[in-house]
Amino acid sequence: MAFRGKKKSQFGRVPDPVTQGVHPSILKQARRSGQLNLTSRGLSTVPDAVWYLHQEIPGETQDVSFDQNPGEAWWDQVDLTKLILASNFLVAIPDDIRNFPYLSVLDLHDNRMETLPDALNSLEHLIILDISRNRFKVFPRIVCEIYSLGSLHLEHNELVKLDGDIGNLPKLEDLDISHNAITGLPEGIGNMRKLRKLNVSHNKISYIPIEIGTMTELRLLDANNNQLEYVPPEIGNLKNIEQLYLRHNKLKELPLLEFCSNLKELHLGNNGLLAVSAEFLKKLESVTVLDLRDNKLSEFPPEVSFMSNLERIDLSNNNLSQLPFSLGGIQSLNSIVLDGNPMKTIRRDIILRGTVELKKYLQGKMPEAPEEAPDKVKGVWNYKGQSGIIGGDAGGIKAHEVQQSKLLNLSGRNMDSIPDDIMAVAMKGQVNTVNISKNNYKDLPRNLILLEGTLRHLDVSFNKLTYLHSEISLYLKLTSLDLRNNYLENLPLVMESLQELRELIISYNRFKELPMVIYHLKKLEILMADNNSISAIDVEGFRSMSMIATLDLQNNNIANIPPELGLCTQLKALELSGNPCRNPRPAILAKGTNAILEYLRSRIVQPKYASY
Structure with a gap:
């Protein structure tokens, strides 16, 4: 014998998913898988049938039966953990989001949202929140109360300020606030000690606080396309940084990257750098890619030889008339880009032959080592x-x-x-x-x-x-x-x-x-x-x-x-x-x-x- 019936919602009504543009089979699958994807469905509001996903099982599928072909039963359901509402026309979502307390992924990117509901702070299991490509003008402070967050994406909005309480997120590892109009980073950002990826590119940031130096778990910092004229020396404390992007800023000098022993890629192109010091290069032993293109360098120190792992260097569009001969002695180096420099000491035809021939030329100009000296190659x-x-x-x-x-x-x-x-x-x-x-x-x-x-x-x-x-x-x-x-x-x-x-x-x-x-x-x-x-x-x-x-x-x-x-x-x-x-x-x-x-x-x- 089977039981049939329809549960009433807390408002005493039963949403009809068919009339709201979401087929019952999609909701049924979501109840079984714990994932609901409603991407690109032209939604201006989220159908009620979604918010009452577990309360509102259509009557014809609510059979509690021990027949051979039973319908959907309550024991087949799992909690919703992933909700994707991307690429729609949503301007808001209601507090009904609290109906999904076990949600770990909420993707709202590419909508028209300007605010978030306060009920978000009740989602104690939320790890990934993507609200990029919306219309947020003010940073949604409720986000700072979702202490479980590990990844937060806010790129391509209209933000002018990042709330200092962002530092209250102790588990955050990935933060992307690129492509906004933010002018500076708050001191509180230094409290995010577990952050591994920080993308603040394509903003109007003119300063980075000294607290950046406490973010020692940071692996990637992308600050391309901003208004930086100065980078604090504390950035040299990022002992785990692997990729540092500072292109398209207004930098004229650089601090020593004292303790960045894991740095692999350093991108400094399109600034106003007049020189790089010998001491600066000595600290870059682990770097494999060095981008200094489109600056105002007129000379380059021979201490580049300390960069024993260097594989690619881009010096194009500077004011260099010569290169240090020691550059030819870096065995790992396989790409030297020099276009747009007024080279006087190296013939054009040598440069045009490529990196291998250029290195041979530079090596030929290096002074011979004393015969009694041991042959040391990379240790x-x-x-x-x-x-x-x-x-x-x-x-x-x-x-x-x-x-x-x-x-x-x-x-x-x-x-x-x-x-x-x-x-x-x-x-x-x-x-x-x-x-x-x-x-x-x-x-x-x-x-x-x-x-x-x-x-x-x-x-x-x-x-x-x-x-x-x-x-x-x-x-x-x-x-x-x-x-x-x-x-x-x-x-x-x-x-x-x-x-x-x-x-x-x-x-x-x-x-x-x-x-x-x-x-x-x-x-x-x-x-x-x-x-x-x-x-x-x-x-x-x-x-x-x-x-x-x-x-x-x-x-x-x-x-x-x-x-x-x-x-x-x-x-x-x-x-x-x-x-x-x-x-x-x-x-x-x-x-x-x-x-x-x-x-x-x-x-x-x-x-x-x-x-x-």
């Missing part, structure tokens, strides 16, 4: 003829140094294999970085697999690889892989397993297209694929890569740059020069990534994309 010493040496003439590696540094550097030794005694020491020392560049390897050394459990950085550049063995898929902890200057034409699909890979360099090979496996590397941030024979860009592939920030496709055979590439707004550094394409024009390419992306977006006609 590994060649102590040939001294005790504790392993590998004989082929290796010449001091075991103690390998174990202490966790680095095995066998670069430029004319080797085609790794001696077993060297590998034994590397295993014992749990080596995480291996450099076997500038040798005669035609494939990965077979005994390298012994380091699969610890290897994070692998440099096989300047060898004779014609293919990459499928064993590469076993190095699951690999975060950077350098394969430049080989003879590769493809990469194995099994590389998809390298889900920790953040940086991939395949420059100067024989690729005619980008290998499909690249688009499956979801944590990839840096892709250097310049100087190949690539003929096309897979826009959908790159749009699926949410972390990709640096993309270098210079000097390939790309005849057409798809306008849809402009939708890849996650890109912070895009290089396309040296391709046979007519658009974008060189003048646009010279203006930098933001200008390129904006230009490409302006050329999109069909299909029409949503604003978000």
Whole structure:
């Protein structure tokens, strides 16, 4: 025997979901899954049937039956945890939101909202709140009372001020207030000690409080496109910062980044910098990308040699007439951008040959080191003829140094294999970085697999690889892989397993297209694929890569740059020069990534994309 009936709401009425534009099957699925997505449904108000999702089960589906085909029963329901109302015409939501006390995700982006209900502070499990692309003119203070929040997005509104009580959110890790009209950051922002990502770009911010220095968990700070004339020295206390964006401001000088030992990318382009000091460069040892384009630099210190991990430096559109010779001695450096400088000491034809030839020129101008000096390369010493040496003439590696540094550097030794005694020491020392560049390897050394459990950085550049063995898929902890200057034409699909890979360099090979496996590397941030024979860009592939920030496709055979590439707004550094394409024009390419992306977006006609 089955029971049939309709529950009454607290107002004594039963909303009809069909007449309100939401089909009962959608609500039924939401009761089972705990997720309700009403994106792009033209809603100006949220139907009552949504707010009474659990109270208002339609009578025909309320059977409490033990028949073979029972209807929807109360025990099949789960609490709503995710509610998406994005891309509608909502101007407000009612206090009925409290009917979902277990909500963890509330997405209201791309509506017409100006206020939020006070009942939001009753959502004690809310972790993600997205109210971007609305019409908020005043910061909704109720947000500061949602103490469970981990992610808050307020970009693309009309805010002029950020409430100081924002610091009351102890669990917040991701805050995006970009594309507003905010003029300054409150001191209270320093109380967010767990914040990892802070995006304040595209505002009118003229000052950053000294309290920024207490946000030691910060990994990314994006303050591009503001009115900053000064950055407090306390920013140098951000010991975990990895990406710092200060482009398009009014900076004329920079503080020492004293304790930023994890900094990987530093973007300072489009400011008014007159100089960078030697002491400033000495603190940037971990930096891999340095952007100083479009400033007023007239000289550059030779202390750039302290930046031993530097891979890309952009000095374009400055007043430089010469470069320090020490720049040519940085082994990891694979891209030097100099366009728009009045170079007098380096011939134009040398610059036009590219980074490799430019480095050779600079190296040739470096003073010779004393013969008695030991050969130190990134912390590994060649102590040939001294005790504790392993590998004989082929290796010449001091075991103690390998174990202490966790680095095995066998670069430029004319080797085609790794001696077993060297590998034994590397295993014992749990080596995480291996450099076997500038040798005669035609494939990965077979005994390298012994380091699969610890290897994070692998440099096989300047060898004779014609293919990459499928064993590469076993190095699951690999975060950077350098394969430049080989003879590769493809990469194995099994590389998809390298889900920790953040940086991939395949420059100067024989690729005619980008290998499909690249688009499956979801944590990839840096892709250097310049100087190949690539003929096309897979826009959908790159749009699926949410972390990709640096993309270098210079000097390939790309005849057409798809306008849809402009939708890849996650890109912070895009290089396309040296391709046979007519658009974008060189003048646009010279203006930098933001200008390129904006230009490409302006050329999109069909299909029409949503604003978000």
